[in-house]
Amino acid sequence: MPKGFKTAGIAAGIKKNGSKDMGLVYSEQPAVCAGVFTKNRVTAACVVLDRQRMAAAGTCRAIVVNSGNANCCTGETEMADAVAMGKSVSDALGIEADHVMVSSTGVIGQRLPLENVKNGMPALIEQLSEDGPADFAESIMTTDTVPKVVTRHGRIDGMDYTVTGVAKGAGMIRPDMATMLCFVCTDIGIGQPDLQAIVTRANDRSFNRITIDGDTSTNDTLLVLANGTSGVYASSADQLAAFGAVLEEVLVALAKMVVKDGEGATKLVAISVVNAASDADARKIADTVANSSLVKTAFFGEDANWGRIIAAMGRAGVVFEYGRLDLYFNDVQLLENGIYAGPAAEEAASAVLKQSEFSVVLDLKTGRGEAVVWTCDLSIDYVKINADYRS
Amino acid sequence: MPKGFKTAGIAAGIKKNGSKDMGLVYSEQPAVCAGVFTKNRVTAACVVLDRQRMAAAGTCRAIVVNSGNANCCTGETEMADAVAMGKSVSDALGIEADHVMVSSTGVIGQRLPLENVKNGMPALIEQLSEDGPADFAESIMTTDTVPKVVTRHGRIDGMDYTVTGVAKGAGMIRPDMATMLCFVCTDIGIGQPDLQAIVTRANDRSFNRITIDGDTSTNDTLLVLANGTSGVYASSADQLAAFGAVLEEVLVALAKMVVKDGEGATKLVAISVVNAASDADARKIADTVANSSLVKTAFFGEDANWGRIIAAMGRAGVVFEYGRLDLYFNDVQLLENGIYAGPAAEEAASAVLKQSEFSVVLDLKTGRGEAVVWTCDLSIDYVKINADYRS
Numbered sequence: 001m002p003k004g005f006k007t008a009g010i011a012a013g014i015k016k017n018g019s020k021d022m023g024l025v026y027s028e029q030p031a032v033c034a035g036v037f038t039k040n041r042v043t044a045a046c047v048v049l050d051r052q053r054m055a056a057a058g059t060c061r062a063i064v065v066n067s068g069n070a071n072c073c074t075g076e077t078e079m080a081d082a083v084a085m086g087k088s089v090s091d092a093l094g095i096e097a098d099h100v101m102v103s104s105t106g107v108i109g110q111r112l113p114l115e116n117v118k119n120g121m122p123a124l125i126e127q128l129s130e131d132g133p134a135d136f137a138e139s140i141m142t143t144d145t146v147p148k149v150v151t152r153h154g155r156i157d158g159m160d161y162t163v164t165g166v167a168k169g170a171g172m173i174r175p176d177m178a179t180m181l182c183f184v185c186t187d188i189g190i191g192q193p194d195l196q197a198i199v200t201r202a203n204d205r206s207f208n209r210i211t212i213d214g215d216t217s218t219n220d221t222l223l224v225l226a227n228g229t230s231g232v233y234a235s236s237a238d239q240l241a242a243f244g245a246v247l248e249e250v251l252v253a254l255a256k257m258v259v260k261d262g263e264g265a266t267k268l269v270a271i272s273v274v275n276a277a278s279d280a281d282a283r284k285i286a287d288t289v290a291n292s293s294l295v296k297t298a299f300f301g302e303d304a305n306w307g308r309i310i311a312a313m314g315r316a317g318v319v320f321e322y323g324r325l326d327l328y329f330n331d332v333q334l335l336e337n338g339i340y341a342g343p344a345a346e347e348a349a350s351a352v353l354k355q356s357e358f359s360v361v362l363d364l365k366t367g368r369g370e371a372v373v374w375t376c377d378l379s380i381d382y383v384k385i386n387a388d389y390r391s
Numbered sequence: 392m393p394k395g396f397k398t399a400g401i402a403a404g405i406k407k408n409g410s411k412d413m414g415l416v417y418s419e420q421p422a423v424c425a426g427v428f429t430k431n432r433v434t435a436a437c438v439v440l441d442r443q444r445m446a447a448a449g450t451c452r453a454i455v456v457n458s459g460n461a462n463c464c465t466g467e468t469e470m471a472d473a474v475a476m477g478k479s480v481s482d483a484l485g486i487e488a489d490h491v492m493v494s495s496t497g498v499i500g501q502r503l504p505l506e507n508v509k510n511g512m513p514a515l516i517e518q519l520s521e522d523g524p525a526d527f528a529e530s531i532m533t534t535d536t537v538p539k540v541v542t543r544h545g546r547i548d549g550m551d552y553t554v555t556g557v558a559k560g561a562g563m564i565r566p567d568m569a570t571m572l573c574f575v576c577t578d579i580g581i582g583q584p585d586l587q588a589i590v591t592r593a594n595d596r597s598f599n600r601i602t603i604d605g606d607t608s609t610n611d612t613l614l615v616l617a618n619g620t621s622g623v624y625a626s627s628a629d630q631l632a633a634f635g636a637v638l639e640e641v642l643v644a645l646a647k648m649v650v651k652d653g654e655g656a657t658k659l660v661a662i663s664v665v666n667a668a669s670d671a672d673a674r675k676i677a678d679t680v681a682n683s684s685l686v687k688t689a690f691f692g693e694d695a696n697w698g699r700i701i702a703a704m705g706r707a708g709v710v711f712e713y714g715r716l717d718l719y720f721n722d723v724q725l726l727e728n729g730i731y732a733g734p735a736a737e738e739a740a741s742a743v744l745k746q747s748e749f750s751v752v753l754d755l756k757t758g759r760g761e762a763v764v765w766t767c768d769l770s771i772d773y774v775k776i777n778a779d780y781r782s
Contacts, residue, residue: 042701
């Protein structure tokens, strides 16, 4: 863990199966705080609350998270319950209420069992430790099959700092298990506006580039706390860029772990669009291909079905010249200037699709725009998991 | 069949399994022709050719269709093969080349077996009959499990006319089985601009309101031929509106048949958004809900999972007030002003979801905008069909 942070995770009885369901991150010093939240029009109370607190204070001492209940769409009790959950932490730790961020993930539409939250708080605080976020990572899981923790180190002027991120999420949304959460601690020192700019950019190049099923949730949250305890302070453009690169590495690694753990996913596929007219065009095409059910089922079937990729590209709302298109699976070229390379190439491509990770490269040979989006396959288990989940 | 039309359908060996794969529609008199084509950026040669011919001639004598091969993405041979397919019809029937429309549906990227088309032509023409389009409907099928034919009658000034439509399509796209085709014959007389306007509107209220998997194809085509043989001519606003209503009825019935026959589909679901700020807002919400993989898997699981519907609404890009939302499955209300009605209502809603057809009604209580979109569930068989198709 970065210096000056403690974490904990316990079972408080919010999940019916007895798994860990309440987690806490605590910074011994006030930490600069930045974040990115869901753009979904329907947002949970915790997202509204965290947005307010971040705007008002800009610093943070603790993040409290529960899994098993999203505390969303429950009417008038929703905000009061989120505030009460935060207050049970600020009271116990003797810190300001505004310095506690609150996150919830789980079933929508059922009231948060606040008694469990309150009753669990002494044990949660008792368990706070510098040993690493294993229990915390487990406590925020829903349909995740593995906890997701990534740590990277950076160095400024000969002094080290540490960045540790913890994420959960196994459908890009499970609106009823809602959904993608990520909490990052670092002991670097940094100004709030700088941190927010870096977090926004790194998020755009990581979590905003993954898709499991194209849905987004009411509770999606990324929070980054920087407490300065390492003694390293990033202020010059070079220092900020170097920290940004380390943070991006952490977020990209976590984002890929989320896709790999996607519901029913068996493959992690990078959709890479190069030489488009603009980055925006490249992104539109990559997104459309990455979200196509037909493309994703073909991945599951290990079928180098380039026709489906072409058809998805064609509806991306981007003008491109089909007669210039080169298409590759890893380094196997299947189309050159839109012309099919034949059965031998397709056989080689089929071998690529049998791998658990591979790339689809779409070269438009038009300009210099590019984008990569990570997706997974659409499997029989995805349908089973999502059809059976609540029953 | 409407008067003055003949149809045929035969097996010409384009499909490897010996099923019917070549069809012909023939009008004894030149027919006014209108149509709507795919908006996909990648379009098959037949679509390009038909667009040209419709713009140049505006009238049509024959439509020739093959299934089993999309004649798309095959490079320089593509257009020449489409033209040759049309020419084999115009030569044999002694009509102008420009008066033949050409459609193809099937695998992308393989050259059209033109010899089969030419060798099959005498038998196809020999088989032309006024008996109804059963063979033709069968000859254009790909993964369809049932042929799709709808006939309706109208009356103007005491004289009857007939509208018969034939459609195919079982994925809103199978880019490699590409895809939705619909051919309509009517013996009404009508001007070309009037027909085009009516076709565009009726298409927008039928085929543009269905979704199976959100994908669109390179070959999507709707063609309507009106040959005037009934002696009825529609010219006044009332007559045109009456004909438009009959045509819309035919197209809506065919569109619903396409969704019901959707790959792996077990349920036909109407997503109905009412009292939105505008029709456009209502449409965006209905589209987003109808295309959500999580909503569609919940339908398959017969799970009244309103949380997923809310989350999909929230990412539709439309401003709405969650606190006013009423949500129904048929007439069972599950949300009132955004508040969950409780387990008894959910049990009643679950009974609705066990039906093979039902509606989701989303009442925004804001304005007068509305839209309905028909969708199907996302089943294990959808994944199986699309993962295994080419192997």
